[in-house]
Amino acid sequence: MDKNNITILKIGGSVITDKSADDGAARVDEIKRIASEIAGFDGKLIIVHGAGSFGHPQVKRFDLTGKFDHTGSIITHMSVRKLNTMVVEALNSAGVNALPVHPMACTVSNNSRIESMFLEQIKKMLENDFVPVLHGDMVMDSELGTSVLSGDQIVPYLAIQMKASRIGIGSAEEGVLDNKGEVIPNISNENFEIIKEYLGGSANTDVTGGMLGKVLELLNLSEQSSSTSYIFNAGNSGNISDFLKGKNIGTAISGVKI
Numbered sequence: 001m002d003k004n005n006i007t008i009l010k011i012g013g014s015v016i017t018d019k020s021a022d023d024g025a026a027r028v029d030e031i032k033r034i035a036s037e038i039a040g041f042d043g044k045l046i047i048v049h050g051a052g053s054f055g056h057p058q059v060k061r062f063d064l065t066g067k068f069d070h071t072g073s074i075i076t077h078m079s080v081r082k083l084n085t086m087v088v089e090a091l092n093s094a095g096v097n098a099l100p101v102h103p104m105a106c107t108v109s110n111n112s113r114i115e116s117m118f119l120e121q122i123k124k125m126l127e128n129d130f131v132p133v134l135h136g137d138m139v140m141d142s143e144l145g146t147s148v149l150s151g152d153q154i155v156p157y158l159a160i161q162m163k164a165s166r167i168g169i170g171s172a173e174e175g176v177l178d179n180k181g182e183v184i185p186n187i188s189n190e191n192f193e194i195i196k197e198y199l200g201g202s203a204n205t206d207v208t209g210g211m212l213g214k215v216l217e218l219l220n221l222s223e224q225s226s227s228t229s230y231i232f233n234a235g236n237s238g239n240i241s242d243f244l245k246g247k248n249i250g251t252a253i254s255g256v257k258i
């Protein structure tokens with residue numbers, strides 16, 4: 001693989017936190033395991049992690065998808081920052097030169113969609129062999145005051161802006177599952193209407209659309225670029241390192257039938 005190719009990996013909050021908790025509960029061992037799998041990768045990498053119980057319950061508690069609230073925005077942002085610090089520290093302990101990038105500090109959304117994100121520091125980090133670590137966050141919003149920004153939206157945005165060549169979203173299921181619980185190998189615009197009925201939100205609190213939200217974001221990405229992205233289980237030991245090695249696992253999402 002060309003050393004200048006950029007890989008974007010999302011680690012689901014469903015894997016690194018206990019999403020059934022009402023308030024931030026980290027899965028420290030999972031964070032450590034994932035950090036050591038990432039440490040085996042030699043290439044340009046951007047990590048985005050989800051908020052899990054450090055973000056979704058807080059957004060719900062303060063009704064932040066329904067109304068603007070100073071206290072709720074601050075509490076939620078400070079909480080996801082805590083999780084981000086844990087992830088960045090674990091990556092550094094494993095030997096990855098990881099640095100935090102907080103969307104609240106570099107992004108403005110419009111009606112919950114990213115309007116602009118300052119990317120210069122991310123570009124410089126990659127040039128200098130750092131691994132930027134972004135996360136689901138509260139961000140300023142030109143219509144709403146603040147809004148929730150899902151990690152699932154950050155991934156396709158960065159994929160386009162940074163011309164990433166490999167995109168993966170690791171979550172807590174083997175891939176996108178059908179009504180029998182089997183992994184759907186490929187999703188494209190051609191079969192989306194049929195499989196749409198199998199896609200739901202989250203089993204736990206998730207304010208950003210769970211699996212359906214993820215698939216819609218990645219289908220939208222495949223329409224805007226020719227990229228294929230993968231949804232796989234980051235909770236299985238070895239899957240992240242397999243994905244980073246170039247193995248295609250889970251469900252592939254692409255614009256054309258593959």
Ligand SMILES: Nc1ncnc2c1ncn2[C@@H]1O[C@H](COP(=O)(O)OP(=O)(O)OP(=O)(O)O)[C@@H](O)[C@H]1O
Pocket residue numbers: 011012013014015019049050051052053151170171172173175176177178198199200201202203204206208209210211212
């Ligand atoms: N067809 C489906 N296939 C797989 N998972 C599905 C499906 N429909 C709904 N889900 C749910 O989607 C969940 C994954 O989405 P969820 O938003 O909870 O995780 P995440 O995005 O990894 O976490 P976070 O948003 O904190 O980053 C699964 O755990 C499952 O409960």
Ligand SMILES: [Mg+2]
Pocket residue numbers: 050152206208209210211
């Ligand atoms: Mg989610």
